[in-house]
Amino acid sequence: MLKDIKKEDIERLAQLARIDIEGKEAGLVKDAENILEYFEQLKDVNTDNISPMSGASDMVNQAEADDIDKGLLQKGIESFPETKDGYLKVPGVMKNND
Amino acid sequence: MDKNILSIKDVRDGIVSGDFSAEEVTSEFLKEAKQKNQEINAYISIREEEAIASAKEIDEKIKAGEDAGPLCGAPLAIKDNLLIEDEVCTSASKLLKDYVSAYDATVIKKLRTAGAVFLGKANMDEFAMGSSTENSAFGPTKNPVDTERVPGGSSGGSAAAVAGRMALGAIGSDTGGSIRLPASFCGVVGMKPTYGRVSRFGLMAMASSLDQIGPFGKTVADAEEIYSVIKGADKHDATSRNAGESQLNLGDPSSITIGIPDEYFSGTGLDDETSKAMQETVDFFRSAGMKIKKINLPYSKYALSAYYIIIFAEISTNLARFDGIRYSRGSNNGSLFDIYMKTRGAGFGEEVKRRMLLGTFVLSAGYYDAYYAKAQKVRQLIKRDFIEAFNQVDVILSPTSPTVPFKFGEKSDDPVQMYLSDIFTVPVNLAGLPAISIPVKGRVDKLPIGFQLIGKHWHDSDLFSLGKYYEGQ
Secondary structure: OOOOOOOOHHHHHHHHHHOOOOOOOOHHHHHHHHHHHHHHHHHHOOOOOOOOOOOOOOOOOOOOOOOOOHHHHHHHHHHHOEOOOOOOOOOOOOOOOO | OOOOOOOHHHHHHHHOOOOOHHOOOOOOHHHHHHHHHHHHHOEEEHHHHHHHHHHHHHHHHHHHHOOOOOOOOOOOEEEEEOOOOOOOOOOOOOHHHOOOOOOOHHHHHOOOOOOOOEEEOOOOHHHHOOOOOOOOOOOOEEEOOOOOEOOOOHHHHHHHHHEEEEEEEEEEEEEEOOOOHHHHHOEEEEEEOOOOOOOOOOOOOOOOOOOOOEEOOOOOHHHHHHHHHHHOEEEEEEEOOOOOOOOOOOHHHHOOEEEEEEHHHHOOOOHHHHHHHHHHHHHHHHOOOEEEEEEEOOOHHHHHHHHHHHHHHHHHHHHHHHHOOOOOOOOOOHHHHHHHHHHHHHHHHHHHHHHHHHHHHHOOOOOOHHHHHHHHHHHHHHHHHHHHHHOOOOOOEHHHHOOOOOOOOOOOOOHHHHHHHHHHOOHHHHHOOOOEEOOOOOOOOOOOEEEEEOOOOOOOOHHHHHHHOOOOO
């Protein structure tokens, strides 16, 4: 079930996770190997016909009124790193920000 | 005012009866906190002015004859992953060193209303990822009992603050043992409530299907007082709910059965000293007339693997929000992709990066079923183990940690060894159960050891009542 982790795999994961890991690749490969080796033990568990448990609660959808907290909204805007005229300012998405 | 004998109740009674003021109590604890923090580093920030201001408000209320709340004047340390409006909240990460919270966490609001005074923001492992508080961007916290040793983690600052009398009580968060392990290592009481008992609105999420906020106290009674204030449903957290409290009949000890899980005592790296301390604790309850019953939790040996796979996955999604655009801004140069890569690369510490990469891996196409889906099924089996055990017993007793507090650097280079510190605490979070860590008695001049009591779902009060019984209150 499990795979050998190589330097290229770690680099690919770092791109997907958007984390610069330059210079740390070797250590991360070693750590990943050790951790995934520990996880090998799960192979021994028979989980046929067992449903996955995705949360600790047995509660189902909790609906609430769709009220807007204007104070919180304003606070959110104020606490944003960059704003302009009450709008959030972010770097360009479609092209470079120059 | 002899602060060595102060409990939350003593503080409340003293303030209400006019023996001393809230300001006096706060000043005393602040003095201690500031002085000891240079060595212990339990606090990332100390809120001197704000704390004195809230203490004065309480004193005014008392003067005016108003009710100042059940925690009136109680000086607390707050883990730095809980938001206090208009104040910096770092989660012990370089990435958030200047982040200012836009609102109060629900727990903060409740504590404020109850009259608690917040002395400062407690140190922790970055984003609550770690078992020793060595992963803080602001330097490790030292264990006040022995400063060569770690305080446990991730709520190490909260536990150390209480142990070092730098706070009367504290708030932490527990995803896989992050309240109970530091409580055990520092010789204080730490409790993780049933999943859903306490609102997590305003807690920086690590692994949402496991995170829970809980109290630290010098005694079980203090932890219970804080717990009673913070619990309850909140419309801002859809997993929170109100549920009744249980009652063990301690008037008749023979009506109580305590389960001892066989699997926890072999092949778990349990050291001799801890093993002996557990034997003494079991003997205490047995001689009190309670029934002691061996139980089996056959899937517990797989809990650590299932737990780490699940949290890696949840971490990689939860921490995607820290993108260098919203909560902090690095350079705006280069493409959006470059901004993400650079901000996250420079802002996150090693353990956080490791977990996010592995989380991305276990969720990726081709590996999802082998890791994440498999871990979720094993989680189901672990929960079933507990449900079956609780058909026979009221409470389960175990060690909190397999070892006494370890030294700095002893495990920090080996992630798997570090993860093994959580072997007795993670199954509880996987199943969503309540659990408490209580210091084993009679360990003066020895390293602290905690024992863990695990309760049935929503039976949080069973743990407090049994704990108080043990403490002889």
